[in-house]
Amino acid sequence: MKDGASRPYFIAEVSSNHARDLERCLAFVRAAAECGCDAVKFQLFKVDELFAPEVLQSSPAHRARKDWELPVSFLPEIAAECARAGVAFGCSPFYLDAVSELEPHVAFYKVASYELIWDDLIRACAATEKPLILSTGMADMSEISHAADVARSAGAIDVTMLHCVSAYPTPPEQSNLAAMETIRRASGFSVGWSDHTVSPGVLSRAIHRWGAEVIEFHLDLEGEGAEFETGHCWLPDDIGAVIKAVREGLGADGDGTKQPTAAELPDREWRADPVDGLRPLSSVRAGLAAGN
Secondary structure, eight states, X not given: OOOTTSOSEEEEEXXXXXXXXXXXXXXXXXXXXXXXXXXXXXXXXXXXXXXXXXXXXXXXXXXXXXXXXXXXXXXXXXXXXXXXXXXXXXXXXXXXXXXXXXXXXXXXXXXXXXXXXXXXXXXXXXXXXXXXXXXXXXXXXXXXXXXXXXXXXXXXXXXXXXXXXXXXXXXXXXXXXXXXXXXXXXXXXXXXXXXXXOOHHHHHHHHHTTOOSEEEEEEOSSSOSTTGXXXXXXXXXXXXXXXXXXXXXXXXOOOSOOSOOTTTHHHHTTSOOTTTOOSSOHHHHHHHHHHO
């Protein structure tokens, strides 16, 4: 889950903003690519296998989430569109059979924060030997360490732990980005940030101060998605500007050698002459005088 040329690796999370519309799903893929993302991620769940019967019987709001389900029949076409757009296709499975349903199509799996304590799901994803992301929202360090151990013992390869705050939206001051280093040291895996703040400053801090190797964020196309009103989704132009700025900043590091750059060379001779403090250097002045 790394992009060595332009670290970090950006993942656009579609979540439930697709409205069960295939053309809208494909538009998300294209939008993610145009933003500069490396991957786009969907969710595969069935409400009847996501919530206990008691919840569905008592809560019309939870039953209504059936309208947010991604049809399995969409997977081949989403995968094909991702290949055309040059972005990786990832997905979060929310029931065990979803792992095998996704396996022919996805480049990576993500276990969502709410499922982090479900060992069997982690093992099923690990068994595919595809890259695996584990999201850690709401978890304490004992739960995070346990999930990392389960993934490792199940043979998972290329594992990334995402620090996450499962509040939608997340107040920036509650981001606790320093936890990324705690998770990194405890797990031994790569670490990133799953964003619900919609704050360019938080993303920048996660990357430049805490070394986030993966940035996941929720994307909507135009503000009409099912989750947009909650306030945790980015729009394409906004996140595209952040990704561009991040990559421009990373390209500015250089090798640390302090010497004049090519852009500075024309001005070197126009510095103050150490003899009299006047610009340019006396050698340039002599040439100017000769030219007159």
